[in-house]
Amino acid sequence: MQRRNFIGQVSLCTVGLSVHRSGLLAPLHRANNKIVLALVGCGGRGVQVLNGIIKENENTEVKYFCDVNETLKAIPEQIEIHKKKQGYAPRFETDMKKVFDDQDVDAVVIATPEHWHTLAAIWALQAGKHVYVEKNPTLSIWEGQKLVEATKKYNKVLQIGFQNRSAPYGVSAREYIRSGKLGNLVHIKCYNMLGGSKWVARPDTPVPAGLNWDHWQGPARRVPYNPNRHSMTSRGGWLDFWSYGGGALSDDASHVMDLARIALGNPGHPKSVYCTGGNIGFHSAKETPEFLNITYDYGDFAMTCESGSCTNYMTKEGNEVRYGAQWPYWPQNSTRIEIYGTDRLMYLGRHGVGWQVMEKDGKVVDMDKGYFPDKFHQKNFIDAIRTGVAPNADAQQGHLSASLVHLADIAYRTGNRHLIFDGSSESFTNSPEANQLLKGQYHPEFEISENV
Numbered sequence: 001m002q003r004r005n006f007i008g009q010v011s012l013c014t015v016g017l018s019v020h021r022s023g024l025l026a027p028l029h030r031a032n033n034k035i036v037l038a039l040v041g042c043g044g045r046g047v048q049v050l051n052g053i054i055k056e057n058e059n060t061e062v063k064y065f066c067d068v069n070e071t072l073k074a075i076p077e078q079i080e081i082h083k084k085k086q087g088y089a090p091r092f093e094t095d096m097k098k099v100f101d102d103q104d105v106d107a108v109v110i111a112t113p114e115h116w117h118t119l120a121a122i123w124a125l126q127a128g129k130h131v132y133v134e135k136n137p138t139l140s141i142w143e144g145q146k147l148v149e150a151t152k153k154y155n156k157v158l159q160i161g162f163q164n165r166s167a168p169y170g171v172s173a174r175e176y177i178r179s180g181k182l183g184n185l186v187h188i189k190c191y192n193m194l195g196g197s198k199w200v201a202r203p204d205t206p207v208p209a210g211l212n213w214d215h216w217q218g219p220a221r222r223v224p225y226n227p228n229r230h231s232m233t234s235r236g237g238w239l240d241f242w243s244y245g246g247g248a249l250s251d252d253a254s255h256v257m258d259l260a261r262i263a264l265g266n267p268g269h270p271k272s273v274y275c276t277g278g279n280i281g282f283h284s285a286k287e288t289p290e291f292l293n294i295t296y297d298y299g300d301f302a303m304t305c306e307s308g309s310c311t312n313y314m315t316k317e318g319n320e321v322r323y324g325a326q327w328p329y330w331p332q333n334s335t336r337i338e339i340y341g342t343d344r345l346m347y348l349g350r351h352g353v354g355w356q357v358m359e360k361d362g363k364v365v366d367m368d369k370g371y372f373p374d375k376f377h378q379k380n381f382i383d384a385i386r387t388g389v390a391p392n393a394d395a396q397q398g399h400l401s402a403s404l405v406h407l408a409d410i411a412y413r414t415g416n417r418h419l420i421f422d423g424s425s426e427s428f429t430n431s432p433e434a435n436q437l438l439k440g441q442y443h444p445e446f447e448i449s450e451n452v
């Protein structure tokens with residue numbers, strides 16, 4: 001028998017209530033309940049998230065577009081659009097600290113590259129702002145600790161851009177697994193098998209006009225401008241360098257592993273990590289690997305993640321699957337999770353796919369079709385600010401999911417070692433070399449202090 005929507009339609013409200021504590025944050029008290037936003041990092045994702053938040057939530061408006069690239073075409077366009085909507089023009093600003101100093105601003109969306117995420121979020125929290133910070137929220141395990149500490153200390157909403165945490169089907173998958181219908185959990189396989197091409201080194205060039213390269217680099221070590229690291233018109237290649245991100249793993253695989261953790265009931269850190277891989281697809285000379293095959297030991301079950309950017313025949317699902325009723329062809333779905341129990345197998349898809357449980361011969365016995373959860377997550381951010389109920393993707397869960405990326409990257413960078421991790425002290429017990437990578441190095445003007 002096939003059943004659509006196991007456990008009925010899990011309401012959006014249920015997502016928040018069942019996952020999180022409530023009433024710990026101070027709700028916004030403003031006479032007119034208006035929330036004034038600022039966007040820091042006006043690339044493709046930042047503009048998308050800001051506009052989503054404004055569309056999904058009444059009585060919200062934007063006062064600043066902040067970016068270190070003054071030439072972005074989107075900025076004057078967006079200023080014009082929001083001027084018509086809200087009756088005054090948002091300002092353009094290049095220095096995020098000036099934005100955080102403005103008492104009119106209640107909340108900021110941070111959509112810079114990853115090396116800025118934690119520092120910018122901490123500065124914003126210290127200035128009394130609520131924060132939506134994109135994934136991967138941190139560049140190291142130490143940064144995750146600091147983000148958690150700062151969020152607790154300043155008692156503001158911090159929503160991480162792990163939008164699957166607002167997907168009702170993630171919760172229904174977890175309830176289904178808890179009900180025991182898969183049997184005992186044995187193995188969880190995460191896939192992030194994306195397309196890509198060979199990386200080719202290019203020479204350094206002068207810094208393009210209109211870009212503050214020093215502030216783009218911020219906490220990262222100083223290097224000459226290079227078009228492989230940065231593009232003036234699109235995202236560019238910063239994810240290929242350890243100074244700014246963690247390759248395909250911190251980009252899309254972080255979402256897949258976060259969704260797996262939701263379905264598994266938010267487990268803590270794994271006991272060990274081991275990985276193999278490298279630039280074995282196109283044999284390019286970039287820093288972050290083209291492919292990694294990772295094994296995490298959770299004691300009661302094993303989890304693997306196969307993540308790369310060199311398999312062009314795999315499919316990131318389109319709108320008919322993300323927003324419609326269509327299911328993917330699972331074997332070539334590039335961003336899926338397979339959950340093997342002793343009795344049954346669950347396929348769980350990112351991008352709003354949903355989940356299906358199968359018996360032998362692919363016979364589907366249960367399922368919950370999903371919907372791409374961005375808009376639910378954007379609504380949840382403002383709801384959290386207005387009600388004081390903790391957001392769906394809080395700092396602690398974001399830190400635990402982001403740590404899976406960091407653990408694997410450290411194992412890779414120390415020579416594909418099998419590293420034993422002590423979750424209580426958040427350190428490795430068998431590699432001083434790996435412990436050196438728990439925290440990055442900061443440019444002196446852009447340090448995160450030990451005491452946030």
Ligand SMILES: NC(=O)c1ccc[n+]([C@@H]2O[C@H](COP(=O)([O-])OP(=O)(O)OC[C@H]3O[C@@H](n4cnc5c(N)ncnc54)[C@H](O)[C@@H]3O)[C@@H](O)[C@H]2O)c1
Nearest residue numbers: 041042043044045046067068069111112134161216234235
């Ligand atoms: N949650 C999701 O599904 C999702 C989807 C896409 C991207 N993202 C994340 O969103 C972030 C942004 O992605 P993108 O594709 O827009 O990247 P991008 O590189 O195109 O945009 C980043 C912008 O930040 C600006 N910036 C850099 N340093 C700055 C600073 N100090 N102050 C102000 N602006 C600064 C850059 O000039 C650039 O315009 C990334 O972390 C990415 O991983 C998340």
